[in-house]
Amino acid sequence: TSPLCSILISDRNIQLISAQSPDEIGVIAFLLSRFFRKRLQLQVHTDILSPWYRKASTKELFRVLCARIVLPKADCIRVVSQRIARSLIAQLKISKNRITILPIFTDLRQFLTIPRGNSGEKTKEHKDTFHIISAGRFLEKEKQFSLLIHMMEVLRPRYPSLRVSMIGEGPSRHLYQQMIRQKRLEDAVQIYPWTDTLASFLADADLFVLVSRYEGWGRVVLEAMASELPVIMTDVGLAGEILVHEENGIVIPVGDTSALISWMEQLVQDEALRSRLASSARRQTRLLASVSYEAYLQQYKQSFSHCCVI
Numbered sequence: 390t391s392p393l394c395s396i397l398i399s400d401r402n403i404q405l406i407s408a409q410s411p412d413e414i415g416v417i418a419f420l421l422s423r424f425f426r427k428r429l430q431l432q433v434h435t436d437i438l439s440p441w442y443r444k445a446s447t448k449e450l451f452r453v454l455c456a457r458i459v460l461p462k463a464d465c466i467r468v469v470s471q472r473i474a475r476s477l478i479a480q481l482k483i484s485k486n487r488i489t490i491l492p493i494f495t496d497l498r499q500f501l502t503i504p505r506g507n508s509g510e511k512t513k514e515h516k517d518t519f520h521i522i523s524a525g526r527f528l529e530k531e532k533q534f535s536l537l538i539h540m541m542e543v544l545r546p547r548y549p550s551l552r553v554s555m556i557g558e559g560p561s562r563h564l565y566q567q568m569i570r571q572k573r574l575e576d577a578v579q580i581y582p583w584t585d586t587l588a589s590f591l592a593d594a595d596l597f598v599l600v601s602r603y604e605g606w607g608r609v610v611l612e613a614m615a616s617e618l619p620v621i622m623t624d625v626g627l628a629g630e631i632l633v634h635e636e637n638g639i640v641i642p643v644g645d646t647s648a649l650i651s652w653m654e655q656l657v658q659d660e661a662l663r664s665r666l667a668s669s670a671r672r673q674t675r676l677l678a679s680v681s682y683e684a685y686l687q688q689y690k691q692s693f694s695h696c697c698v699i
Contacts, residue, residue, distance in 0.1 A: 403427055404697050411437065411466075412452035415459045430696045431463040434493070434605045436625065438476040441602035441643060445530040457481065465696035469493050469606045471630045486699065489692045492627070494685045495608045497678040500615035501671065503592045518552040519657055522594040522618075524587060524609050525601070527559030533644070534561070536600040538568045538578060540649050545577050548657055553578045556590060591616040596656060596663070601625050602643055611677065614638070614670035619663045621652055631677070637669035 407430040408418035415431050422429035433456075436442060443453045460466060461481055467489045468474050474490050477483045525532045534555055541553055555565065555578065562580065569578050584590070587609070591597070597613035597620045604626030611631065613620050620638040622628055623645075632638040639656070641648040656663050 405430055405693055407432065407467075407693065407696075410434065410452075411456040411460050411463075413455055416455050419459045419462060428464040428696055429462070430465050430467060430693065431460060432467045433460075433473050433477070434469050436470075436473055436476065436603045436605055438473075438480050439603040439625075445602075449530075463487070465489065465692075465699060467491055467692045470627055472626065472628075473605060489695060491688055491692055493606050493608055494682060495611050495677070496682070497611060497615040497674050499588050500591065500612045501675060501678060503588060503616045518550045519548065519596070520594045521551065521553045521596045521598055521653075522556065522590055522613070523553065523598045523600070524556040524583075524590070525599070527555075527557045527561040527565065529561040529564060531602055532557075532559075532561075533600050533602050534565055535568060536644070536646055536649060537598060538565065538572065538574065539646055540653060541574055541577055542572045543650055544653060545574065547654075551577060551657070554581055554590060554594070555579070556581045556583060556587065558583045587612060588616065591618060594618055596621070596653075598649075598653075599623065599625075600649065610638075611674055615674040615678070617667045617671040619656055619666040620670060621649065621656070631673060632670070635666075637673050638666055 403425060405428045406418050406422045406425070408415045409432050411431045411433055418431070419429060437453060437456050443450045460477065461483060465487050466477065466483065468477065469492050471490060474488050477488060478485060523534065523537055527534060529535060537553055537555065541551065544551055565580060569575055591613055597610070597618045599607065599610055599620070599622040601623055602625070607622070607626035610620055610622055610627060614632065614637065620632060622632060622638060622640060623643045624640050625643065628640045632640065634640040639652045641652060
């Protein structure tokens with residue numbers, strides 16, 4: 390499959406042109422679909438109509454303008470979350486029957502086997518700490534890891550055992566290192582490079598936090614939930630769809646440092662609440678894990694077929 394667009398072929402005839410995003414790539418796919426007189430499917434993997442997205446930079450604003458032009462012209466649209474579907478319907482008046490909701494497949498099996506409670510063992514480094522994990526691309530305009538550093542500046546004097554591990558790579562890494570030094574939090578906030586074995590970090594944690602300004606879905610949250618960790622996340626991506634506030638996690642407004650600090654204190658102090666949220670989170674992800682990769686691929690194929698007949 391080309392990174393530009395994928396083509397569904399039947400009997401050697403192109404039926405459908407599908408682009409992985411509704412930005413400049415989507416514009417090219419739109420022009421190809423009109424030139425070849427074929428149906429067009431656009432896929433939306435991030436919350437491109439979020440006000441936080443367009444505020445990120447001039448590049449993101451340009452991509453929003455592209456999306457507003459090409460999305461209404463698409464024959465069908467695949468989105469990864471209900472949140473994105475709602476925004477397309479509300480802001481662009483796109484018909485519901487043109488939208489297919491198909492989240493990103495996540496293999497949760499290794500995370501569902503992580504032991505907790507008495508059977509789980511923390512590493513020596515974090516044995517006597519309350520260990521908080523956050524993971525993602527170090528891109529401040531999107532992921533907002535600085536919020537965690539501000540949180541630790543407030544909470545560390547009250548809770549000396551708190552430790553934060555930030556796992557990722559990206560252009561904002563040096564910004565975070567500088568903030569940590571300036572606030573003298575070197576012993577409390579650690580930065581680690583991205584790893585494909587995130588399960589080992591999650592096994593060593595007490596809480597997972599995601600403070601993004603916008604997300605399309607949030608795969609790392611699913612992995613934390615499957616690891617039976619309590620989760621605090623901003624109201625982005627799968628929040629409200631998979632992770633429901635005070636049922637199997639905590640959802641806070643984007644950029645709300647006070648809410649983050651308040652809920653963090655509650656969870657640090659209330660072990661029963663942490664346990665209830667974590668157990669509910671793992672139960673929820675067991676249901677998601679029951680869908681095999683083969684079944685997911687069939688649903689993905691059906692999203693193409695649906696576009697060819699509507």
